Amino acid sequence: MRDELIIVGLGGSMAKVSRSRAALVAALEGAAGAGARTELLDIRELDLPMYNPDEDRPTEAAARLLESCRAADGMVWSSPMYQGSISGALKNALDWLHLLRDEEPPFLADKVIGLISAAGGTQGLQAINTMEFAVRALRGWAVPYVVPVAGAARVFGADGQVLDQTVAMQLETLGGETVRVAEKFASDHSLHREDECAKAAERVASAAGTSIGEG
Numbered sequence: 001m002r003d004e005l006i007i008v009g010l011g012g013s014m015a016k017v018s019r020s021r022a023a024l025v026a027a028l029e030g031a032a033g034a035g036a037r038t039e040l041l042d043i044r045e046l047d048l049p050m051y052n053p054d055e056d057r058p059t060e061a062a063a064r065l066l067e068s069c070r071a072a073d074g075m076v077w078s079s080p081m082y083q084g085s086i087s088g089a090l091k092n093a094l095d096w097l098h099l100l101r102d103e104e105p106p107f108l109a110d111k112v113i114g115l116i117s118a119a120g121g122t123q124g125l126q127a128i129n130t131m132e133f134a135v136r137a138l139r140g141w142a143v144p145y146v147v148p149v150a151g152a153a154r155v156f157g158a159d160g161q162v163l164d165q166t167v168a169m170q171l172e173t174l175g176g177e178t179v180r181v182a183e184k185f186a187s188d189h190s191l192h193r194e195d196e197c198a199k200a201a202e203r204v205a206s207a208a209g210t211s212i213g214e215g
Helices: 019-033 060-071 088-102 125-137 165-187 194-214
Strands: 006-011 037-042 074-080 112-118 147-149
Touching (some): 037 060, 074 125
Parallel strands (some): 006 037
16 A cells, blocks of 8 residues: 555536635545645636547546546545536536546546535535436445535635534545545455446345345
8 A cells, every 4th residue: 555645636616716616625634634645626727628529539637637536546526516416517527537438447446535515505415416426437436424515605705714613524524534445445455346346236136136026
């Protein structure tokens, strides 16, 4: 295992002052406090072009995204909640990760990913759920501890700082948890088995088939 794990934060929004970006920065500070080296991939600064599968040669920004994700031991994703889902800008970044399909292992296999959402309303789990589906599609592992920030306008100040100390502690905890789980994966090679997912899927399918038969 390397002495220093790399945790990459991906997210924020196209807004100049982004609450989801502020939340992501706080979580990365928690990861740094747990001993990891961190990198912030700010959606606004990346300025990715729209992913087009017919013209998928990576631009400079896309190449940076891909290289950072390739090198990461773990990630933290953060998105605002727009119309009950994640932002289009974050979804576009995740679409670019399709170019990791020919890696060995492909996509984000064996990488753990912490999830954050910032919602203007009373809850943000819909965005968390959307990101969790994407984590599975990219063969990553979602950290069970998630931080859906509700009522974000009251939680963050005008310049993006976290005003609510409970939320600040939750974000720090998520960063630390991402490092903790990434360390487990890095130190225990028995966890690095792509076929474990396939075996689990087979067990679920077998159990479902048994249940249907019993009905």
